[in-house]
Amino acid sequence: MRGEVLTFDEATGLGFILGDDGARYSFTKEDVQPPSVLERSQRVDFIAEKDWRAQQIIAMRPPLITSAMSGGGGGAGVFDLGRVIQRTFTAIKQNAAIFFGAAAILVGLPNVLAAFGQSSMLTGGSEMSGLVLIMIGAVLNLIGLYLLQGMVVKAAVNSFNGKTTTFADAFSVGIKKFLPLLGTAIIATLGMMLGFVLLIVPGIMLAVMWSVCSPAIVVEKRGVFASLQRSRELTKGYRWHVFGLLVIYVILSWIIGAAIGGLSLATGGTLTGGTPNLMVSLITEPLVSILSGVVASAGVASLYYELRSAKEGVGSEELASIFD
Incomplete structure (x- = not known):
């Protein structure tokens, strides 16, 4: 599913997404892949769970990836085998x-x-x-x-x-x-x-x-x-x-x-x-x-x-x- 970020607090790592189905989904920074700082109104793609949680969140356009969050790596995205399956x-x-x-x-x-x-x-x-x-x-x-x-x-x-x-x-x-x-x-x-x-x-x-x-x-x-x-x-x-x-x-x-x-x-x-x-x-x-x-x-x-x-x-x- 796709939607847009309503809020994201980088300090607490908590946020909400408004899905295109009209529902609100909560998420944590661990759900964002690759790790990145999401901005308000950022368009994202995610998997909607039954408990109104968003997981496997991917920004539709590459946001800023910090060296601390990426473990010092480059700017390339993260390939997740489990996500493909x-x-x-x-x-x-x-x-x-x-x-x-x-x-x-x-x-x-x-x-x-x-x-x-x-x-x-x-x-x-x-x-x-x-x-x-x-x-x-x-x-x-x-x-x-x-x-x-x-x-x-x-x-x-x-x-x-x-x-x-x-x-x-x-x-x-x-x-x-x-x-x-x-x-x-x-x-x-x-x-x-x-x-x-x-x-x-x-x-x-x-x-x-x-x-x-x-x-x-x-x-x-x-x-x-x-x-x-x-x-x-x-x-x-x-x-x-x-x-x-x-x-x-x-x-x-x-x-x-x-x-x-x-x-x-x-x-x-x-x-x-x-x-x-x-x-x-x-x-x-x-x-x-x-x-x-x-x-x-x-x-x-x-x-x-x-x-x-x-x-x-x-x-x-x-x-x-x-x-x-």
Whole structure:
């Protein structure tokens, strides 16, 4: 949510914010990130808690950061890994209908087709028809994944600004940005594959550097190569933080896949030597794709917002204004 500072007493470290929803929220100086002196009428972005407290407060434009408050460091902002994760799941909660509805249609249904194809091939059905279904599902899943990215970034950035998004508006952005998103993904994937083949580490470095290409395309309306360069600039100086975040999301994805896949194995999956349970496969495989797609897309949007806030002092108002 966004709002403006009503009062802030630097001596006591206490203050109040008037949210754009009309409510008053109290805060302490420990809630301001990075530590800074907030002035009256300062526009801020914050997370509103149920007890009318404001937390994770970020000034929409960089205020004065004193050497005492920053521990003698420079003027750069503070990247908060916990805040990125919190914003990711806050955005998912606020836009659950759009995120999961879109994911169910765009990546869930293609995975249902692929599951039918796999089951047909493994249970003695027509190998040709099974292969066709798998290929159709893979193509539709590829298209759906990048449409989903555009939709999620649109809705997430708006939610950071305290705005709501309709499914139609989000889908419109996904359609408009599909080709540059797909083109960027192809180039980035080829580059990372080459990096992994050469020495693994270069591939990981490229994955980190290019981690926020999609939001650069959707929010800043950049082209394919410009978005790659923009992502490289934004992640510079924070790449270990970004790497840690990517590791967390990969582990979370593994946990989701293992938990849901365990159900398939428990009911006769191929790893147990039994016959694949078609009904379970039709539920578990799309569900893994839906959950992973939503978390990954929302995570990238939150990461982009945090990087711009930390490096450029840009708040959600500036980011969301591109859609107004």
